[in-house]
Amino acid sequence: MPTPSTSTQALPGFANHPAGTPLMEMRDVKQHYAVHRHLPLGPRKFVKALDGVDLSVHAGETMGVIGESGCGKSTLARVMAGLEKPTQGRVFFRGQDINTLRGDEKKEMRRNIQLIFQDPYSSLNPRMTVEQLVSEPYEIHPEVAPRAGRKAKIKELLELVGLNPNHADRYPHNFSGGQQQRIGIARGIALNPQLLICDEPVSALDVSVRAQVVNLLDDLQRELGLSYLFIAHDLQIVRHISDRVATMYLGRVVELGTYADVYDRTAQPYTRALMSAAPELRRNDGNDREKIILQGDPPSPIDPPAGCRFHTRCPMAQAICATKEPELIAVGDTHEARCHFAKDLAAEFVQGAGA
Amino acid sequence: MGSHQYANPAADAADDVLLRVKDLEVEFNTSKGVATAVNGMNFEVKRGQALGILGESGSGKSVTARAIMGILDMPPAHIPRGEILLEGEDLLTVAPRRHRQLVGSRVSMVFQDALTALNPVHPVGRQIGELYRVHRGYSRRDAKAAAIKMMEKVKIPAAAKRVNDYPHRFSGGMRQRIVIAMALALDPVLLIADEPTTALDVTVQAQILELLKEQQEERNMGLILITHDISVVREVTDQVAVMYAGRVVEHGPTAEVLSRPGHPYSRGLAASIAGEELKGQRLPAIPGTPPDLLHLPAGCSFANRCAFATEACAASIPALELIDEARHSACFHTREVLAHANA
Numbered sequence: 001m002p003t004p005s006t007s008t009q010a011l012p013g014f015a016n017h018p019a020g021t022p023l024m025e026m027r028d029v030k031q032h033y034a035v036h037r038h039l040p041l042g043p044r045k046f047v048k049a050l051d052g053v054d055l056s057v058h059a060g061e062t063m064g065v066i067g068e069s070g071c072g073k074s075t076l077a078r079v080m081a082g083l084e085k086p087t088q089g090r091v092f093f094r095g096q097d098i099n100t101l102r103g104d105e106k107k108e109m110r111r112n113i114q115l116i117f118q119d120p121y122s123s124l125n126p127r128m129t130v131e132q133l134v135s136e137p138y139e140i141h142p143e144v145a146p147r148a149g150r151k152a153k154i155k156e157l158l159e160l161v162g163l164n165p166n167h168a169d170r171y172p173h174n175f176s177g178g179q180q181q182r183i184g185i186a187r188g189i190a191l192n193p194q195l196l197i198c199d200e201p202v203s204a205l206d207v208s209v210r211a212q213v214v215n216l217l218d219d220l221q222r223e224l225g226l227s228y229l230f231i232a233h234d235l236q237i238v239r240h241i242s243d244r245v246a247t248m249y250l251g252r253v254v255e256l257g258t259y260a261d262v263y264d265r266t267a268q269p270y271t272r273a274l275m276s277a278a279p280e281l282r283r284n285d286g287n288d289r290e291k292i293i294l295q296g297d298p299p300s301p302i303d304p305p306a307g308c309r310f311h312t313r314c315p316m317a318q319a320i321c322a323t324k325e326p327e328l329i330a331v332g333d334t335h336e337a338r339c340h341f342a343k344d345l346a347a348e349f350v351q352g353a354g355a
Numbered sequence: 356m357g358s359h360q361y362a363n364p365a366a367d368a369a370d371d372v373l374l375r376v377k378d379l380e381v382e383f384n385t386s387k388g389v390a391t392a393v394n395g396m397n398f399e400v401k402r403g404q405a406l407g408i409l410g411e412s413g414s415g416k417s418v419t420a421r422a423i424m425g426i427l428d429m430p431p432a433h434i435p436r437g438e439i440l441l442e443g444e445d446l447l448t449v450a451p452r453r454h455r456q457l458v459g460s461r462v463s464m465v466f467q468d469a470l471t472a473l474n475p476v477h478p479v480g481r482q483i484g485e486l487y488r489v490h491r492g493y494s495r496r497d498a499k500a501a502a503i504k505m506m507e508k509v510k511i512p513a514a515a516k517r518v519n520d521y522p523h524r525f526s527g528g529m530r531q532r533i534v535i536a537m538a539l540a541l542d543p544v545l546l547i548a549d550e551p552t553t554a555l556d557v558t559v560q561a562q563i564l565e566l567l568k569e570q571q572e573e574r575n576m577g578l579i580l581i582t583h584d585i586s587v588v589r590e591v592t593d594q595v596a597v598m599y600a601g602r603v604v605e606h607g608p609t610a611e612v613l614s615r616p617g618h619p620y621s622r623g624l625a626a627s628i629a630g631e632e633l634k635g636q637r638l639p640a641i642p643g644t645p646p647d648l649l650h651l652p653a654g655c656s657f658a659n660r661c662a663f664a665t666e667a668c669a670a671s672i673p674a675l676e677l678i679d680e681a682r683h684s685a686c687f688h689t690r691e692v693l694a695h696a697n698a
Contacts (some may be wrong), residue, residue: 176645210640211639215637277558
């Protein structure tokens with residue numbers, strides 16, 4: 001059984017983390033999907049949804065992932081959950097490669113990694129009652145809640161996520177969107193997992209209900225010691241809930257650091273543009289971010305641009321950017337950015353602090 | 356903003372009021388009963404003004420827009436009362452022929468999903484040009500030239516080359532630009548944009564908002580921007596109407612309303628945004644969920660989620676009243692809410 005080396009600091013993609021060996025670790029993961037060919041003899045093409053991703057989640061930590069549609073966020077979730085086997089690279093959970101596990105070990109890994117989906121309604125079987133939905137995981141893992149005490153366990157779970165246990169015999173359509181997401185969360189935590197992968201868990205909810213669900217996820221983390229991979233395009237919510245944040249662009253992590261690194265000392269042009277495009281991040285302290293409006297749309301992940309993938313839209317691009325792809329460069333103890341000029345960008349904040 | 360009580364076209368013209376919606380109600384007949392989607396809606400838009408209509412799903416914001424444009428499916432919808440005055444003419448009672456002249460040229464609309472708003476089997480240039488042919492009787496050639504000009508206006512690169520392309524050849528952001536070009540083609544006095552950037556990525560959203568704002572200012576047009584996103588309202592509009600359960604609950608200058616809300620619902624919305632200072636703390640969430648439109652309560656529909664609610668709130672619906680200069684709020688406890696904001 002291969003085990004990850006303990007010298008993770010030396011690997012690209014791992015900002016130094018005090019907690020040591022991570023709970024979840026992805027190493028150079030690639031996930032390519034073949035595109036249907038219009039002509040039988042045409043060249044085979046691939047959507048490079050993930051194209052060399054290194055990322056880790058430590059115990060008790062929330063790792064936020066931001067990026068636009070098509071950047072590979074959801075593929076990341078599926079590969080991390082073991083729902084898809086990556087084309088290349090390895091995914092380690094507690095030091096074990098999840099794609100080599102068999103039998104009981106695999107079952108145990110699956111119990112420990114759970115998913116929460118974006119659309120709560122379509123992720124719940126409409127013909128099952130809340131009780132059936134929440135107890136379904138125990139059919140596969142009866143050891144977690146023996147049949148005798150199961151009713152009590154389900155009641156406890158429903159209370160934990162803020163649902164009325166007396167409504168256990170109702171169907172999903174009887175609940176509002178926020179309550180349906182609570183049912184999804186109850187299913188997600190039913191088996192006492194260690195890692196909860198949340199793929200846009202609040203995007204489908206109304207603004208006034210969103211905060212309730214974010215608070216619930218926060219409470220559960222504190223009470224149950226969960227780790228989260230939190231994927232969302234709402235930059236404000238990601239800042240609120242995350243300890244560390246990764247920005248993705250066209251299948252690659254382009255910036256990684258603590259939330260303060262990424263939001264306040266942004267050292268990568270794409271992250272900067274993303275932040276400046278989000279009106280909610282501006283005008284908070286009168287100290288406005290520079291407004292950067294990018295030209296055009298994100299390129300297709302089928303044929304990503306050569307060199308730096310962002311150079312086609314980057315306001316700072318130089319000749320080197322079109323030919324040489326930058327590595328993730330350490331710009332702080334916990335902060336890495338994929339840009340040839342990351343050090344210069346990071347230095348702006350040092351000077352800013354001195355002035 | 357003046358009183359809602361009068362509807363004098365001459366006075367409206369003098370005040371530069373483009374659109375005045377008065378006591379509008381829209382109901383839908385469903386198999387479960389009558390759902391009240393818009394329940395006594397009042398607002399106005401002046402020339403050169405950008406009004407944001409902020410509300411959650413089901414608050415009636417899109418239904419209002421569709422009622423203005425006359426594109427509600429009737430049945431199941433019907434409009435039991437209300438007036439929609441566009442430059443003094445009531446769009447609800449005007450003759451169909453006149454309605455067709457006004458809608459699309461004096462007032463036009465940008466939809467959320469640009470792909471379904473465009474016809475997939477016609478080139479985009481023909482779809483833009485059709486407006487000039489129908490409304491202004493242009494020849495094919497003139498219409499095409501005008502379409503290219505409009506595409507350049509909304510900053511579509513190589514417009515002359517792309518005028519014969521079909522909608523699927525364009526990216527999401529470019530498609531939304533084409534829809535905006537169509538909406539602006541006949542120089543409307545009022546543009547209604549219903550969630551124009553919700554389907555787009557954030558970096559593209561910034562481009563589209565910039566374009567809308569620029570065109571609005573350049574043309575001194577009225578703009579109604581319908582959205583659920585507080586930050587979009589803050590970015591683009593000068594006035595905001597906050598909607599809840601089919602009514603405007605607060606109306607006033609955007610910066611004022613968002614920084615010093617006078618209605619408990621707007622207060623809750625503004626507070627639940629995860630600001631930097633709330634890191635590590637619980638977000639101040641609004642408890643509960645929006646009401647069922649089939650069974651709206653007799654009193655204020657926000658009362659059961661409201662920290663300020665008293666018996667009076669359950670008994671009758673508070674009217675939208677002037678609370679401050681140019682600010683209106685529909686709440687019996689506005690003074691307390693404002694006192695909280697100042698504290």
